[in-house]
Amino acid sequence: MSKELIVVLLVAPLVGFLINGLFGKWLKGSEKLSGWIGTLVVLVSLVCSIIVFASLHGGAAPFDETLYEWITGEGFAFNIGFHVDALTAVMLLVITGVGFLIHVYSIGYMHGDEGYTRYFAYLNLFVFAMLILVLGNNYLMMFVGWEGVGLCSYLLIGFWYDKQSATDAGKKAFIVNRIGDFGFLLGMFTLFAAFGTLDFGTMFDAAEADNFQKVFGASTLVIATLLLFVGAIGKSAQIPLYVWLPDAMEGPTPVSALIHAATMVTAGVYMIARSAVLYEIAHTGQVVAWIGVLTAFFAATIALTQNDIKRILAYSTVSQLGYMFVGVGVGAYASGVFHLVTHAFFKGLMFLTAGSVMHAMANELDMRKMGGLKSKMPITHLTFLVGALAIAGFPFLSGFWSKDEILHSAWGSNPLIYGIGLVTAFLTAFYMFRLIFVTFYGESRVEPEVASHLHESPPVMWVPLAILAIPSALIGLLLGWGGHESWFHEFTKNVFPEAHHDASGNVLVFMAISSVVGLAGIAFAWRRYSKRAPSDEPTGTFHGLLANKYYVDEVYNALIVQPVKNGSHFLLWKLVDNGVIDGIVNGVAALIRFIGGLLRRLQTGLVQAYIISMVLGIVLFLAYYLFFT
Amino acid sequence: MNPEQILFILFGAVALIGAIAVISFRHPIYSALSLIVTFFAQAGLFVLLGAHFVAAAQVIVYAGAIMVLFLFVIMLLNLGTLSVKGMMSGKLKGLAIILGILFAAEGIYIAVNALNDTAVASAEPTTAAVTTTTYDIGELLFSKYLLPFEVTSLILLAALIGVIVLVKREGQEEN
Amino acid sequence: MALEYYLVLSALLFTTGVIGVLIRRNAIIIFMCIELMLNAANLAFVAISRSLGEATGQVFVFFVMTVAAAEVAIGLAIIVSVFKHQQTINVDEVNSLKG
Helix, strand or coil: CCHHHHHHHHHHHHHHHHHHHHHHHHHCCCHHHHHHHHHHHHHHHHHHHHHHHHHHHCCCCCEEEEEEEEEEECCEEEEEEEEECHHHHHHHHHHHHHHHHHHHHHHHHCCCCCCHHHHHHHHHHHHHHHHHHHHECEHHHHHHHHHHHHHHHHHHHCCCCCCHHHHHHHHHHHHHHHHHHHHHHHHHHHHHHHHCCCEHHHHHHHHHCHHHHHHHHHHHHHHHHHHHHHHHHHHCCCCCCCCHHHHHHHCCHHHHHHHHHHCHHHHHHHHHHHCHHHHHHHCCHHHHHHHHHHHHHHHHHHHCCCCEHHHHHHHHHHHHHHHHHHHHHCCCHHHHHHHHHHHHHHHHHHHHHHHHHHHHCCCCCEHHHCCCCCCCCHHHHHHHHHHHHHHHCCCCCHHHHHHHHHHHHHHHHCHHHHHHHHHHHHHHHHHHHHHHHHHHCCCCCCCHHHHHCCCCCCHHHHHHHHHHHHHHHHHHHHHHCCHHHCHHHHHHCCCCCCCCCCCCCCHHHHHHHHHHHHHHHHHHHHHHHCCCCHHHCCCCHHHHHHHCHHHHHHHHHHHHHHHHHHHHHHHHHHHHHHHHHHHHHHHHHHHHHHHHHHHHCCCCCCHHHHHHHHHHHHHHHHHHHHHHC | CCHHHHHHHHHHHHHHHHHHHHHHCCCHHHHHHHHHHHHHHHHHHHHHCCCHHHHHHHHHHHHHHHHHHHHHHHHHHCCCCCCCCCECCHHHHHHHHHHHHHHHHHHHHHHHHHCCCCHHHHCCCCCCCCCCCHHHHHHHHCCCCHHHHHHHHHHHHHHHHHHHHHHHHHHHHHC | CCHHHHHHHHHHHHHHHHHHHHHECEHHHHHHHHHHHHHHHHHHHHHHHHHHCCCHHHHHHHHHHHHHHHHHHHHHHHHHHHHHHHCCCECCCCCCCCC
């Protein structure tokens, strides 16, 4: 593993961004070319990532090197440096692997779009920023990537900027993320104040050393880790800042798959896994775990009643991210990251499948207007089924392994978290199969004009689906067989601190319980939705509450947005801006005018008047010189 | 009272009276003639100081050339008595005179006291017999002060061109 | 004769020139007053030169005379120009600089 390799890995997407971004105008004539350029640069990164992974797997030492001094000053230095260990390698593979397939898929999906080259430029830029986020060897580099992916997310959510709802969603994502980013910044400041550096290596060594405890105590770390977690809450869409993610579905579907399911939203999980040492010392994992499990449950209940395919998937993502936080929160860092990996594959797969459905259905997203798509789109149906089974925890598919590990660890930490997690697993299986039964089975409710050209997607779209379906199904088995002695745990064991939870209880029992719960969810969904049309949903109060997403958006609107708006309008605009600021500006002008009016009288145009003042000056200066010095 | 003192008082009084006459006469012709008187009196003072060459230059350049120029312009403009105004209005005039008195007081104070510590005051008083010859002046002008001397020629050239430009523009407008 | 007498006389002549500049309205007379001031300075130069027993002061008198000559030439040309434009050389009537 050499420096050059890492640089190539990182810079390749940037090159793609520059080509598509700067010369997109000339590439517009041949949109295939610009799409393939964008895809090939990610392929280069993927190949590099595989080499990195292979050398680490072969026993190479983790890479940690500073390449460039970025900011230096009195007593501090921020460097551009890379840290590559097992965790980074896993993230690299997920980002470039899923990213590459999604780029290929996008070539077909975005075909004929006005902003084709712009799309690929943004997508390459996103991959570049995400790579910085995971490659950096200090928090500042991570923050640069963190902000970079936020920017790309904003750009891609509002990609169809002539659509009001898309630009609104983009702004919402950006503003909500800012709240989190502010927490992240404060966390960084706190860490810098305590350690005098932001480098992972130096900082973690210092944190583990005894004298740090004596000098600063753990309370500094409690504050710092909680502030960093605020950043993770924003970026990874946890309670209470999750509201942007469902709206982010306004962007193109492959973007939802890549950014808002597979990679960017998992940045918070990565950050906590990376900072595992700090969280261990500060004992703030419980907070993380509780936020995670509540989010998981909360989002799953909302997903039960939604009718928009992509929104269901979005809430499902929020819910699954909650699981990941449970994992890293209870100290099972490897399990959390493992779920991150499996989730990236099967959720990416499901989003792309949803995109395929949209593609065929002329951008229809309401599943009440679908039904019976199985016969028209067999491949899409099959791949979606694989994804859904994986997420529902069907035995031996990916989600089964990773989710089970997390739940098992949660039991060792706090049975209540385990209980909520288990209920959520049931809900997950239920809403996913509700989606499947309503969309792909039963009678067709498709509108005639749409039905006439209902078709399977072109190969450039279904091939990535098929490729993604394989790891979605099998990756859990391959990497997770053997629980805590599995390959994945072995590979990453040097990265994370020693797991402190006791693996109490028989693993097989837990597996059996999870399987039963998952299958029960599927069965309930089958009973409820396979025959009946979805229009006769129950209409109770509770259902209404869920369908309206607990009115969280409305509450935020009433409690935060409106007061801010009113405050801006009446206080800031009318009073401060119009009154004070304009008053100052106009007042200055009026004052100058007044003084000018006075001074104007001195300009008599009479030469002697000027000379008199000159002579007066001479007399005064002479007097001062003669009599006072 | 030796002759030098008598001559100093005589020339000094004439110069001062001439100067006051310059600013008192209403018509510029009288003022110009008074100025010539002052210049001649000053030339006498220069002789008293032993600066014979300067005295000669004073008479030739000032009383001769410059004053002729003044008179020439006055006559060229041919200002009638009615169009010539005298003094400024009272307030300005009063202020000017007060300032002038203060200024003079400071000047006299400098003349009497302020030079006490300087090289001028400590220099050996010389007798009137010491005169500076044209030879001395010429030697200084063409050795130590050669560059300033050349620069003055540039000033004269610039003045010459300036005057031509000013007058020529007027001529063109009339055509 | 002591140096002081010449310097006092020089100061008085100079002040006369200053007052003349301040109180007269005729531009030509104002110019004459400027000449008065320059001459007063010359007197001081020559007196100090004599007192020090060297010729430098007199050399400066020549420079002053040169500048005075140039200044008078330009000044009078300006006065002629102004008179042609405004039919007056009274400075209180030439006040287009008035604010």
